[in-house]
Amino acid sequence: MESRTLQRAQHKTSEGEFIYELQNLYELSPKMSESIAESARRCLIRENILKEGQIEVSVISIEERSGKLIENLEKRRVRLTLDNGTEDLEIRKTFGRIKLRQARIERITEEVIEQSGVLSQEDLGKILSCTVRTVQRDISAIKNKGIQIITRGVLHNIGRGQTHKVQIVGLYLEGKTFSEIRLKTHHSTGAIKRYLQDFQKVLMSVHHGIRAASSISSVAGLSPVLVNQYIQLIKQIRKDKQKRAMMREMIVQWKRAGTRFKKKDSCGNKSYMRILAPMTGGTR
Numbered sequence: 001m002e003s004r005t006l007q008r009a010q011h012k013t014s015e016g017e018f019i020y021e022l023q024n025l026y027e028l029s030p031k032m033s034e035s036i037a038e039s040a041r042r043c044l045i046r047e048n049i050l051k052e053g054q055i056e057v058s059v060i061s062i063e064e065r066s067g068k069l070i071e072n073l074e075k076r077r078v079r080l081t082l083d084n085g086t087e088d089l090e091i092r093k094t095f096g097r098i099k100l101r102q103a104r105i106e107r108i109t110e111e112v113i114e115q116s117g118v119l120s121q122e123d124l125g126k127i128l129s130c131t132v133r134t135v136q137r138d139i140s141a142i143k144n145k146g147i148q149i150i151t152r153g154v155l156h157n158i159g160r161g162q163t164h165k166v167q168i169v170g171l172y173l174e175g176k177t178f179s180e181i182r183l184k185t186h187h188s189t190g191a192i193k194r195y196l197q198d199f200q201k202v203l204m205s206v207h208h209g210i211r212a213a214s215s216i217s218s219v220a221g222l223s224p225v226l227v228n229q230y231i232q233l234i235k236q237i238r239k240d241k242q243k244r245a246m247m248r249e250m251i252v253q254w255k256r257a258g259t260r261f262k263k264k265d266s267c268g269n270k271s272y273m274r275i276l277a278p279m280t281g282g283t284r
Contacts, residue, residue, distance in 0.1 A: 006117035
């Protein structure tokens with residue numbers, strides 16, 4: 001019963017409406033329709049407008065330490081994805097409400113860090129409409145998976161630990177299938193593919209000689225924080241024979257596709273086209 005309810009809810013989203021039209025008006029397959037919807041969501045929604053499911057909140061700057069009155073702390077306005085549409089529905093349908101809430105904690109704490117802010121556990125409870133005690137239990141469960149959740153109370157004591165995005169990419173490079181990663185991390189297949197696509201953008205930028213995180217951030221459309229995490233992962237992976245082989249395979253996959261990708265000379269004197277492409281995904 002709940003499964004049918006969730007499926008109906010999925011069809012009632014704007015994304016579900018778009019996929020329906022692609023399938024029925026243009027006679028595209030479900031897989032092709034979902035791929036086009038994902039591309040449209042990433043590329044066509046203007047940045048100055050909140051996407052469906054996003055909220056905008058004020059948070060404390062990541063550079064601020066404790067010891068000041070809250071009114072004297074620097075604040076930042078950030079955007080958080082509270083509801084990620086069909087991906088969240090998939091997590092809830094497959095793993096239940098608790099795992100969905102934990103996935104949202106992972107997602108929004110990373111999003112705010114990438115925007116140079118940080119949330120407290122009280123902030124998380126308010127945003128997710130649950131108690132601080134529930135947040136603490138969820139964070140403890142997430143940490144048991146080897147993922148560090150950065151909140152204001154622990155930020156300057158532990159530094160920046162492994163995130164769920166880095167963990168997912170690492171599992172893929174270990175040779176895990178999408179199904180295995182999905183079961184281990186409780187993230188949707190769509191999210192897993194997206195994280196791998198983002199990693200691949202950083203990997204190909206490094207492969208083509210773009211070294212500065214700020215340059216890769218601009219070229220790939222990713223936050224400098226996430227770019228730095230992936231650069232560090234690439235450096236670590238080079239010491240592992242199996243993972244190096246998987247990275248080479250990702251480079252080959254990218255080169256086989258035909259999307260054009262601009263790279264400018266660091267001196268600004270010339271520009272030329274590199275042949276790159278996002279990974280199309282699929283189940284291995």
